[in-house]
Amino acid sequence: xxxxDEELDASGLNxxxxxxxxxxxxxxxxxxxxxxxxxxxxxxxxxxxxxxxQTGNELMESKEEGGKFQFxxxxx
Amino acid sequence: xxxKKLAIIATKGSLDWAYPxxxxxxxxxxxxxxxxxxxxxxxxxxxxKNLDLKVTPLGNPGMPMPMGMDKWFPxxxxxxxxxxxxxxxxxxxxxxxxxxxxxxxxxELCQEAEVRLIACQMTVDLxxxxxxxxxDGVEYAGAARFFEFAGQSDICLYI
Numbered sequence: 001x002x003x004x005d006e007e008l009d010a011s012g013l014n015x016x017x018x019x020x021x022x023x024x025x026x027x028x029x030x031x032x033x034x035x036x037x038x039x040x041x042x043x044x045x046x047x048x049x050x051x052x053x054q055t056g057n058e059l060m061e062s063k064e065e066g067g068k069f070q071f072x073x074x075x076x
Numbered sequence: 077x078x079x080k081k082l083a084i085i086a087t088k089g090s091l092d093w094a095y096p097x098x099x100x101x102x103x104x105x106x107x108x109x110x111x112x113x114x115x116x117x118x119x120x121x122x123x124x125k126n127l128d129l130k131v132t133p134l135g136n137p138g139m140p141m142p143m144g145m146d147k148w149f150p151x152x153x154x155x156x157x158x159x160x161x162x163x164x165x166x167x168x169x170x171x172x173x174x175x176x177x178x179x180x181x182x183x184e185l186c187q188e189a190e191v192r193l194i195a196c197q198m199t200v201d202l203x204x205x206x207x208x209x210x211x212d213g214v215e216y217a218g219a220a221r222f223f224e225f226a227g228q229s230d231i232c233l234y235i
Contacts, residue, residue: 017175020103055106
């Protein structure tokens, strides 16, 4: 996984909390910085794709590892 | 990107039905929607400072019950005293164990994200409610105020 600037552990949280926490964290970051998100909600995979498309933030990577879902989002 | 708008009417005051308006509004706000919820009739319960919402299996054949009770438990007995309290407490425990946010938390997130919360003034008067019972930041208005925003919205939901 590529480098990132901030990390958000949303493990154990269910819809829509991972998205809401990610939005909040991104709001405090500068443009071009990368956020690494860890989630356990399987619904978050499609949700982060949709979140990225609608907010214009780039979803650089999305993968599953050992039951955890990991995302890299670059702030627009 | 042009800002989209979501207008929701919240009419129900039970624990289960309190979730959709707050989940959808907070998510929409996170996606950049300008969002407004108009609370009318029983939906006004969702604006109370002390949320004391309940869920009941009575008249709700779709509600999953513990130990497969929805399969064998006589419908009439769901009206027994204590049933509502028991189901409410079980539902809250289940939600907490699955990482589902509390209503208070979702409502706060909505307010932080500048979702506008509007209480139907007519219902407040009808039920002799007082604005001191409600959380801060609520706007009091009527149907015309709702249509002003709903008329320009991209999505309008009645819950």
